[in-house]
Amino acid sequence: NAGVTQTPKFQVLKTGQSMTLQCAQDMNHEYMSWYRQDPGMGLRLIHYSVGAGITDQGEVPNGYNVSRSTTEDFPLRLLSAAPSQTSVYFCASRTGGFSYNEQFFGPGTRLTVL
Amino acid sequence: RKEVEQDPGPFNVPEGATVAFNCTYSNSASQSFFWYRQDCRKEPKLLMSVYSSGNEDGRFTAQLNRASQYISLLIRDSKLSDSATYLCVLSGAAGNKLTFGGGTRVLVKP
Numbered sequence: 001n002a003g004v005t006q007t008p009k010f011q012v013l014k015t016g017q018s019m020t021l022q023c024a025q026d027m028n029h030e031y032m033s034w035y036r037q038d039p040g041m042g043l044r045l046i047h048y049s050v051g052a053g054i055t056d057q058g059e060v061p062n063g064y065n066v067s068r069s070t071t072e073d074f075p076l077r078l079l080s081a082a083p084s085q086t087s088v089y090f091c092a093s094r095t096g097g098f099s100y101n102e103q104f105f106g107p108g109t110r111l112t113v114l
Numbered sequence: 115r116k117e118v119e120q121d122p123g124p125f126n127v128p129e130g131a132t133v134a135f136n137c138t139y140s141n142s143a144s145q146s147f148f149w150y151r152q153d154c155r156k157e158p159k160l161l162m163s164v165y166s167s168g169n170e171d172g173r174f175t176a177q178l179n180r181a182s183q184y185i186s187l188l189i190r191d192s193k194l195s196d197s198a199t200y201l202c203v204l205s206g207a208a209g210n211k212l213t214f215g216g217g218t219r220v221l222v223k224p
Contacts (some may be wrong), residue, residue: 005117033211033212035214040122040216041216042118042201042214042215042216042217043158043201043212044214045211045212048211058166058211078193090157090158103160103212104156105157105158105159106154107156108156108157
């Protein structure tokens, strides 16, 4: 199993550009999430999904859209990039049900917005 | 007040020594607790879950104190490979969302 994969690993955008961060998992996990990690802030939840066709907002959803058309894929779209969105983005997945199930993370996407 | 607070460190630890650090949380409804480990510029990985009775995994011991709303992690006989940032993580009653602390950085030196 590849686990959780993310592309691209690095990206530089100009202010106002849009792009999609890709995330895929091959573990048939129901739950998928997107986080951003900034220095000293810990990981903050952007959006999450509890299954195909179901998404919900996390702590910092503004400026981002998600969709979940399949169990495997959970792309994150930046609508109009801003310097404040410079961060490291992690996608994660876990099985549904009990909250103590281990969450698996992808390797991250390092995004810089100029 | 942040929902989950950790001393950012770094904790400079001689190889072979014991180090311990805490994480405090503000939401008394939190249900599940974890320690994740994050190496520099890598993704977080689960180190261990934290149970009310306390639990041990090799050189690592985790404890939960619900009355005072904190969890702790103790590392015995520290190895150079234990150098990392340790993230305190908890989930609420719904279980859908995890809340992360900012992490405690541990540096083990020869």
